[in-house]
Amino acid sequence: MxxxxxxxxxxxxxxxxxxxxxxxxxxxxxxxxxxxFINASFQTGVHDWLDELEISYYQEKDPDELYALAESIDADYVVIDLPGASEIVREVLDYCDFMLTPVQPSALDLKDGIKMINIVHRKLKLRKNLHAAFFLSLVDLRSNAAGDAQAYFNKHKVNLLDTKIRRLKLIRDSPLVLSTAFRQTDAASKLVAQEYESLFKEFFADA
Ligand SMILES: Nc1ncnc2c1ncn2[C@@H]1O[C@H](COP(=O)(O)OP(=O)(O)OP(=O)(O)O)[C@@H](O)[C@H]1O
Ligand SMILES: [Mg+2]
Structure with a gap:
């Protein structure tokens, strides 16, 4: 399915x-x-990248059309890239099977993050089949912000995945070189590929 x-x-x-x-x-x-892939934002910068990766995509900026489009697609997976806005997130949480949420571990981001946590909590009460998880993204391993973030998420009883994605030039440059870590053979990219794979496996593990 x-x-x-x-x-x-x-x-x-x-x-x-x-x-x-x-x-x-x-x-x-x-x-x-x-x-x-569905790009649900107004930006189009991702399209060249998807073309090069040979990933089929649509752009659908209208939240009211998004559900019908996602439903109509014949594929194993529809991946929806959402814009940073609460209304569309709430709406998509009504019908998606999985919601993966990157969060930055900075104190300010965590404070703002309570909004997303509250929305996800409420939807999880209504939808038993929804799988939702957060993970720390853009992590600087030299700071202890990731540890603080872990404590914050535990306090709010949120499913925070163990895998973290580091802030790396290699990841930042991937849209520029129109590639992903999975396509590269150098040692640094292989390590990043392993980290992403570990994140995704962890995310799907409880499904
Ligand atoms: N792990 C990472 N390491 C370094 N840079 C990163 C990493 N992840 C994302 N970036 C960079 O951070 C910026 C924001 O990333 P991205 O566009 O994926 O975020 P977004 O949440 O989709 O933003 P928006 O809300 O504008 O759609 C981009 O310049 C991207 O290249
Ligand atoms: Mg984006």
Missing amino acids: KKIIAVGNTKGGVGKTTTAVHLADWLQKVKGSEVV
């Missing part, structure tokens, strides 16, 4: 698009699944 996976956060600039493209590439290139 087709699964709809959304990558979303009410906040912008947390790594949603980067995560969504890596997830789509992992599902298609590494796992051999049929994937269709």
Whole structure:
């Protein structure tokens, strides 16, 4: 059965698009699944990247059309890259099978993160089949912000995945070189590919 996976956060600039493209590439290139990507934002910068990765995509900016489009697609997975806005996140949480949420571990981001946590908590009460998880993105391993974030998420009883994605030039440059860590053979990329794979496996483990 087709699964709809959304990558979303009410906040912008947390790594949603980067995560969504890596997830789509992992599902298609590494796992051999049929994937269709939906860009639900107004930006179009991701399209060249998806073209080069040979990932099929649609752009649908209208939240009212998004459900019908996602439903109509024939694929193993539909990956929806959401804009950082609460209304569309709430709406997509009504029908997606999975919601993956990147969060930055900074104190300010965590404070703002309570909004997303509250939205997800409420939807999880209503929808038993929804799988939702948060993970730390853009992590600087030299700071202890990740440890503080862990404590914050535990306090709010949120499913925070153990795998963290580091803030790395290699990841930041991936849309520029129109590639992902899964396509590269150098040692640093292989390590990043392993980290993303560990994140995605952990995310799907309880499904
Ligand atoms: N792990 C990472 N390491 C370094 N840079 C990263 C990483 N993840 C994302 N970035 C960079 O951070 C910026 C924001 O990432 P991205 O566009 O994926 O976030 P977003 O949540 O989709 O943003 P928006 O809300 O604007 O759609 C981009 O410049 C991206 O290249
Ligand atoms: Mg984005």
